[in-house]
Amino acid sequence: xxxxxxxxxxxxxxxxxxxxxxxxxxxxxxxxxxxxxxxxxxxxxxxxxxxxxxxxxxxxxxxxxxxxxxxxxxxxxxxxxxxxxxxxxxxxxxxxxxxxxxxxxxxxxxxxxxxxxxxxxxxxxxxxxxxxxxxxxxxxxxxxxxxxxxxxxxxxxxxxxxxxxxxxxxxxxxxxxxxxxxxxxxxxxxxxxxxxxxxxxxxxxxxxxxxxxxxxxxxxxxxxxxxxxxxxxxxxxxxxxxxxxxxxxxxxxxxxxxxxxxxxxxxxxxxxxxxxxxxxxxxxxxxxxxxxxxxxxxxxxxxxxxxxxxxxxxxxxxxxxxxxxxxxxxxxxxxxxxxxxxxxxxxxxxxxxxxxxxxxxxxxxxxxxxxxxxxxxxxxxxxxxxxxxxxxxxxxxxxxxxxxxxxxxxxxxxxxxxxxxxxxxxxxxxxxxxxx
Amino acid sequence: xxxxxxxxxxxxxxxxxxxxxxxxxxxxxxxxxxxxxxxxxxxxxxxxxxxxxxxxxxxxxxxxxxxxxxxxxxxxxxxxxxxxxxxxxxxxxxxxxxxxxxxxxxxxxxxxxxxxxxxxxxxxxxxxxxxxxxxxxxxxxxxxxxxxxxxxxxxxxxxxxxxxxxxxxxxxxxxxxxxxxxxxxxxxxxxxxxxxxxxxxxxxxxxxxxxxxxxxxxxxxxxxxxxxxxxxxxxxxxxxxxxxxxxxxxxxxxxxxxxxxxxxxxxxxxxxxxxxxxxxxxxxxxxxxxxxxxxxxxx
Numbered sequence: 013x014x015x016x017x018x019x020x021x022x023x024x025x026x027x028x029x030x031x032x033x034x035x036x037x038x039x040x041x042x043x044x045x046x047x048x049x050x051x052x053x054x055x056x057x058x059x060x061x062x063x064x065x066x067x068x069x070x071x072x073x074x075x076x077x078x079x080x081x082x083x084x085x086x087x088x089x090x091x092x093x094x095x096x097x098x099x100x101x102x103x104x105x106x107x108x109x110x111x112x113x114x115x116x117x118x119x120x121x122x123x124x125x126x127x128x129x130x131x132x133x134x135x136x137x138x139x140x141x142x143x144x145x146x147x148x149x150x151x152x153x154x155x156x157x158x159x160x161x162x163x164x165x166x167x168x169x170x171x172x173x174x175x176x177x178x179x180x181x182x183x184x185x186x187x188x189x190x191x192x193x194x195x196x197x198x199x200x201x202x203x204x205x206x207x208x209x210x211x212x213x214x215x216x217x218x219x220x221x222x223x224x225x226x227x228x229x230x231x232x233x234x235x236x237x238x239x240x241x242x243x244x245x246x247x248x249x250x251x252x253x254x255x256x257x258x259x260x261x262x263x264x265x266x267x268x269x270x271x272x273x274x275x276x277x278x279x280x281x282x283x284x285x286x287x288x289x290x291x292x293x294x295x296x297x298x299x300x301x302x303x304x305x306x307x308x309x310x311x312x313x314x315x316x317x318x319x320x321x322x323x324x325x326x327x328x329x330x331x332x333x334x335x336x337x338x339x340x341x342x343x344x345x346x347x348x349x350x351x352x353x354x355x356x357x358x359x360x361x362x363x364x365x366x367x368x369x370x371x372x373x374x375x376x377x378x379x380x381x382x383x384x385x386x387x388x389x390x391x392x393x394x395x396x397x398x399x400x401x402x403x404x405x406x407x408x409x410x411x412x413x414x415x416x417x418x419x420x421x422x423x424x425x426x427x428x429x430x431x432x433x434x435x436x437x438x439x440x441x442x443x444x445x446x447x448x
Numbered sequence: 449x450x451x452x453x454x455x456x457x458x459x460x461x462x463x464x465x466x467x468x469x470x471x472x473x474x475x476x477x478x479x480x481x482x483x484x485x486x487x488x489x490x491x492x493x494x495x496x497x498x499x500x501x502x503x504x505x506x507x508x509x510x511x512x513x514x515x516x517x518x519x520x521x522x523x524x525x526x527x528x529x530x531x532x533x534x535x536x537x538x539x540x541x542x543x544x545x546x547x548x549x550x551x552x553x554x555x556x557x558x559x560x561x562x563x564x565x566x567x568x569x570x571x572x573x574x575x576x577x578x579x580x581x582x583x584x585x586x587x588x589x590x591x592x593x594x595x596x597x598x599x600x601x602x603x604x605x606x607x608x609x610x611x612x613x614x615x616x617x618x619x620x621x622x623x624x625x626x627x628x629x630x631x632x633x634x635x636x637x638x639x640x641x642x643x644x645x646x647x648x649x650x651x652x653x654x655x656x657x658x659x660x661x662x663x664x665x666x667x668x669x670x671x672x673x674x675x676x677x678x679x680x681x682x683x684x685x686x687x688x689x690x691x692x693x694x695x696x697x698x699x700x701x702x703x704x705x706x707x708x709x710x711x712x713x714x715x716x717x718x719x720x721x722x723x724x725x726x727x728x729x730x731x732x733x734x735x736x737x738x739x740x741x742x743x744x745x746x747x
Contacts, residue, residue, distance in 0.1 A: 030653050031574045038565035038624060044602075045621030046587050049595035056597060110486060113479065122734065123490045126497070129730030129737075130723050131682030133698045137705075137719040138500040141516070141712075149515050151499055323496065331738050384591050387684040387698075395706055408593045413689050419597050426593040433589045440585050 050430070057423035072424035081399050082425070085407040088314050092385060092403060096318050096325075097378035101371055103322065104329020108337050109359065111330070121334070125327035132324065136391025139320035143307035143392070150304060157302035166301035168212045168255035175202035175235035176244040183298035188261070193228050194287030201293060202235030202244055203253065211251060218252040219276040228284050230291060232256045233277040252277020257296045263288030270294065308393070310400040317392050317401060321385065329374045336370030337363070376436060383432055404429055497723075504530055504716035511712055530717045539700055540718050547681060547696035547722070549612045554619035554680035555673050558627050561620065563669065566631030567657050571643060581632070587625040595621070596689050603690060610691045618690060619680045627672055630740075634668035635661055671740030674733050678726050697722040 057073070060066035076082050107124060111117040127135060144150030147157040171183050179201060181187035193199050198221045211234060218233035235241075237249040253273060260269040260281045268289075271279040281291075307316040340363065348358050364371070386405040393401035402410065404425060412422025502516035505526040510518075519525050534540050568574070569581050599618060600609070608614030638661065646656050662669070684698040691699065701718050704711045730737060 028574070031568055031572050034564045034568035034572065034653070034657075035580075037561040038628060041561060041617070041621045042584070042587060042624055045595060045599060045618060046590055046625075049598035050590060052598035053594050107489075110482060113482060114486060120486055120490055122731075124493050125734075125738075126727070126730065127493070129678060129726040130497070131684065131698055131726065133682065133684045133702065134500075134719045134723050137701070137715060138496045141500055141503050141716065142496050148513075149511075151495065151515065151517065154515055154517070323493065335738075380589055384593070391684075391702065391705060405591070405593060409596075409685065409689070412597055413600075419601075423597055426591065426596070429591050430594050433591060437586050437589045440588060441582055444582060444585050 053423045053426050056419060057427045058420075060420045061418040063419075066420070068420065072421045073428070075421055076424055076428055081402070082407055082411075084399065085402045085404050088401065089383065089403045091314055092318065092382045093379065096321055096382050097375050099318075100322055100325045100329050100378050101333075101375045103326045104331075104333045104374060105364075105367070105371065107326065107330040108334040109363065111334065112337060121327070121330065124330055127324045128327050130324070132385075132387035133391045135320055135324055136317075136388045139316070139323075139388075140308070140392050140394075142320075143316055145304040145306050145308070147302055147304045150307075152307060153302070153304035156305060160302050164296075164299060167257075167297040167299040168253065169203075169206060169297055170210055170300065171205070171298060172203040173205040175204040178244070179203075179293075181292070184295060186259070186293055186295040186297070188290055188292035190290075192263070192287065193230075193289045193291060195226055195228060195284040195289075196223050197228055197287075197289075198223050199228060199230030199291040200244070200246065201230060201232045201258070201291065202246075203232065203293075204234065204236045204243075206234050206236075206253075212253060212255050214254055214275050215251040215277075216254075216275045217248070218246045218250050219278050220246050221278060224280065226282070226284060228260065228281040228289060228291065230258070230279055231277040232258060232273050232279070232293060255297075257294035259292050259294050260284070261290045261292060308397060310397045313393055313397045313401040317389055320392060321382075321388055324388075325378060325381070329378070332374050333367060333370055336367050340366050376439070380433055380436055383429060500716055501720055502526075503712065504720045506530075506713075508710075508713045530713045531721075534714055534717045534721070538714060538718070540697065540714075540721060543695055543697040543700035544721065546612060546694055547698075548725075550615045550619065550683075550687070550696055551677050551681040553612065553616035554623065555677045557616060558620040558623040558676060559669060559673055562624055562627030562631050562672075563662065563665065564657070565624075565628045566635050567653075567661050569628065569632040570635035570638075571661075572653065584625050584628050588629060590625075592618075592622050592686065596685075600689055608690075610694050612694060614690055615687055615694075615696075616680075618686050619676075619683065623676045623679065627676065630672055631665060631668055634665055638664050667736070667739070670733070671736040674729060674737050675740045677729060681726055 060068040147153040179187045221229045232253045234251045254275045256273040269281045273279045408425040502519045603609040687699045
């Protein structure tokens with residue numbers, strides 16, 4: 013940059029001193045906190061828990077691949093690597109492309125980008141609250157429950173038994189009344205063993221059914237009243253059961269009609285001819301309400317944490333890809349559209365290929381990041397499932413500082429982590445070399 | 449992916465004199481699914497944060513029997529009692545102060561050191577310069593796990609364990625490679641003429657650095673500062689390893705996490721308190737934040 017300094021002389025010494033003054037603090041800190049520790053950790057990984065006197069060769073590395081809690085961590089990290097960077101990049105791409113078409117893109121981007129400012133630890137706390145199993149407390153399960161009840165609503169009752177032997181079956185199959193009914197007949201379906209809290213809201217005094225021409229009428233009621241009463245007979249003080257699904261089955265066993273009981277427990281099947289019908293209470297009456305997905309249980313914990321991670325990093329991908337998108341020449345896109353390409357074709361054949369360098373930068377950045385993921389895992393996974401959720405970085409901490417305090421094994425895990433990022437390291441160096 | 453397929457092939461918006469109101473409304477209607485979809489995503493993205501905030505406003509007994517969303521329909525459930533409890537009866541204010549000390553120190557120190565080094569790498573010719581810079585680039589991706597054990601051992605001997613200064617130094621070290629990389633690349637873009645003429649005028653390197661480079665490099669330094677600040681503020685791992693009593697807020701909350709259900713009235717408000725400063729920084733300097741991301745998406 014500057015003119016070549018004259019050989020020798022006090023000027024050179026002075027110049028070197030100045031250069032050193034600029035560089036020394038950085039070299040000191042980098043040397044003592046990164047370079048020396050890296051060498052130390054590599055060396056330490058060949059010694060056992062007792063320290064540098066305890067040479068064990070590659071035993072620590074063998075342990076990484078044979079100890080079950082560590083292989084679990086490697087498996088989890090593999091899932092993270094395969095899933096998270098790809099999804100984050102894809103979502104970032106979709107958001108970046110879609111926000112180009114709206115006027116409130118800035119507001120949208122701010123909202124999606126915001127989790128980046130929050131610590132991954134606090135993110136874990138946030139999602140822990142979201143993932144609570146009970147749908148009345150955990151928002152994720154509340155959402156799933158709401159969608160589910162739209163398609164298959166919970167039944168009116170949780171369980172009940174027939175009050176007389178005339179009714180047979182079970183809550184899971186439904187109950188059927190033995191005695192066939194003919195048109196104009198009456199069916200009385202008595203249930204018992206229903207706790208007072210389980211009686212559907214709005215239940216009224218049961219009505220004694222009246223026969224009706226060309227129809228089958230009936231009741232479903234709670235055949236019980238405090239102090240007894242006569243079993244099998246609707247009486248004063250006994251409640252009809254509303255919301256119960258009742259089926260009408262013809263003599264060939266085919267379901268021909270279904271009805272839902274009213275507040276007094278009554279139901280009517282109109283337009284019935286002939287005889288040999290059976291009436292029954294459908295199993296749907298006893299369909300259990302949605303109890304919640306166990307997100308924080310051992311099976312779903314890793315996907316659950318990955319979702320939280322995507323929530324954080326999608327904004328990053330969106331912003332970086334969005335900047336790349338803004339740099340693409342509009343003319344190429346417009347030319348393709350003028351030539352009759354559909355939006356999907358433009359996206360697949362032009363936008364994505366032109367964004368390839370940006371997409372790979374985002375993908376690689378996420379790849380490195382995913383390897384080091386730590387805070388979010390230990391803050392979402394409760395103590396009991398932490399081993400199921402642990403990734404390499406988490407086990408590095410747990411083996412070194414979490415009670416076991418095996419610095420040899422911890423060092424080996426750290427080196428393993430380091431080896432995984434070496435390809436990226438070389439890539440960065442090569443990219444720089446090409447620039448110079 | 450389905451989002452793309454749902455989208456109507458919207459025409460490109462160009463200023464067209466024949467563009468009628470009807471055509472514009474037609475386009476607007478065609479875009480309605482897109483607007484609704486993005487609105488849905490936006491709400492989805494906001495919900496977790498709002499959920500934590502609402503949770504932090506519920507008394508423990510209300511939390512046990514209600515979802516946080518009940519506050520929307522019944523605002524009387526909200527109370528600041530948890531916050532005043534956390535503020536008056538726990539260590540949170542202390543750990544918040546420690547967090548601030550770590551974050552401020554861990555932001556200024558690496559930036560000063562990196563600015564000096566970045567200037568040397570950009571504008572001072574010395575033997576082995578490119579080779580040394582390659583080392584810095586290589587250090588960019590070294591996982592900090594590589595340093596935890598040796599630095600922990602070192603800190604115990606040097607009495608830096610459990611000190612704010614020790615944490616600041618650790619964050620400085622691991623912030624440096626990126627900071628040097630970013631600042632060197634920014635400084636190198638400063639027009640050569642300005643520097644040359646200053647040198648011809650006899651200005652010393654330190655003078656050039658202080659009077660020219662630092663003011664001109666301010667945009668890069670600002671993005672870097674925001675990044676480094678958020679990184680140190682939000683750290684959990686380093687403090688978890690290098691401190692026991694002098695801990696930042698993340699570690700303080702972490703120690704409560706074992707009794708998540710019973711301590712939610714402390715965890716939720718404390719977590720929200722820990723988020724206020726980063727969110728404030730984010731909203732105030734969003735532009736710099738995005739720039740920093742774009743410059744450094746290799747870290």
